[in-house]
Amino acid sequence: MLKIEVLDLADEAAVGAYVDVWLTGHPTTNRSWAIESLWEPNPDFREVVRLVAREDGAGVGITSVGLLHGANAHLAVGTVTVHPEHLRQGVGTALLEALLPELRARGGAALEGWGVVKGSAGERWALASGFRAVAGRVLQRLTIADATADQTAADGYRLERWAGAAPEHLLASLAATRNSIRDAPATESARQDPEWTPESVRADEAEARAAGAELRVVAAVEEATGLVVAQTDVPLHAGDTTDTFWGSTVVTPAHRGRGLGLAVKAEMVRWLREDRPELERVDSGTDAANAHMIRVNARLGFVTNREVVVVSRAL
Template sequence: MTPDIRLVDAFAADLDEHHELHLAVSRADYPNVAPPTRETVLARLRDPDVDLGERLFWTARVDGRLAGAFAAQLPVDGNEHLSMIRLVVHPELRRRGIGTQLLRTAASVLRQRGRLIAEVSRVESNSPGARFAAALGFRTVNTSVFQLLEFAEVDPAVWDVSPPAGYRLVRWIGRAPDHLVESYARARRAIGDAPPGESAFRTPDWTVARVRRLEAAYLEHGIERRVVAAVADDQVVGLTELDLQPLRPDLAAQRDTAVLAAHRGHGLGQAMKASMLRWITADKPDVQRVWTSTAVANQYMADVNHRLGFATVRRYSVVNRELAGL
């Protein structure tokens, strides 16, 4: 069986057949997890992770039927060696070499683009995907937990957390204020202190130019990026970020939280996240839940999330390998 593999425009993809593919994968691999809705699949097709740069998208067809899909994103600003990938193959068509051919076809293009490593950020332990990756030489380089907060199940009183003396919280949607953007970019680099394991992803070179470029990209994709920042002496010393996507009005994504080393130990992370949750519930009543992920090694932040009402729902691995040899 030789699949027809093509590089395509994900924005023009047929939603019905991609939804059927992801439903089949979900039912076979994750029977205890709610299957993806059409809106979830549409968001995967139309809303790539802006922070991870350009996206390339391949499909594999067998006798005209969608058999699999492969996405790769090409981060920049210090990560030009890396490609972040995602691969799915229909359960009925597995063990026929389709996934391997998709990976090898994409790897050839990625190498031509100067990428050296392929990394998958979410692989469920003991899943078919984990076994497939291991068979192809991918190794586990980090482990994270997926955490979920259901607003209906949490007492809002746990978010009554004030910033410590000497700090104030500033918030914005979209564009960082001009007088704070430089210190915001500096504070953004503090995420690099979180334990990365052996992931090939490096903390980006956060500059004002990168901040402004990503802000424009969020706007272009209709993503509402909210920021709560901790400020001392008119300088941003900590931040937490949350995304709202138009295709998933019920779900918010809690993104990075970072505090400069000199300002840690005062509870700023919890105060900023609590402020964000109060803000969202006050003016976004359609949002029902918030998800986030945290490295297992970052137990401090996982505990902060638990105190705010997040529950850990599953663990997953980050795996990677060199593109050479694929």
């Protein structure tokens, strides 16, 4: 008989069943690390909802869905995973039906999957389960040792970098630059870009610190004005030993076309090489309509892994 419950981290049998399913999609991952990572906070989410489905004690399916912060507190993002030996037996649908009330009870209003492989059985299942395809994304991976990171800022600009908290004299212009993300190609995702202010930047930094993450930022500063006009960030989590994920990259409209996006990303790679030599790879996801940033990544050495769709449904 199928039994679905919220994962109790104190229940060793449930944790073992959960990890059994998770490892089917991550076969090269160390099992002990996978278990330990369940205890680590994630600053991207205000709460993570994990369900485990078992038959006769064995794991057959799981969910891992996080509720976002701030302007996106209504949005839950994550995955439903079914053990390969139990596909097409209704496990995924049963997990989804159990997940929805858990998310509603926590204030969720929409659920999205951001990494569904385009054209896959997972996409077909999602569309048949009430989701809509609302955007496409290109997933790229950079092998740090192979990166072409010799690009520098154009004349009239300098690069500055920091970990944790932005310098006070750059705070206001950093917030203004981050608001330029609103110029990115529009999608139908329920995700809303926050209105960045100096106060919200400081709150974002504090959330990262509270979760034990080191937020690294590289900015391009216009020499004539002393203002930030481009920025990129990489949030390094405690478990990021060999692999990590790139954050956002933004250039203000008046300063585009001068190679600043490439310059700040190249400086970030140089920085990671300097004092995080154990890092081997960085993954990045870019909206499929943002051809310019995809080309910037390719120039740096990113290789496209696959294309995915963002699927979304109301709760």
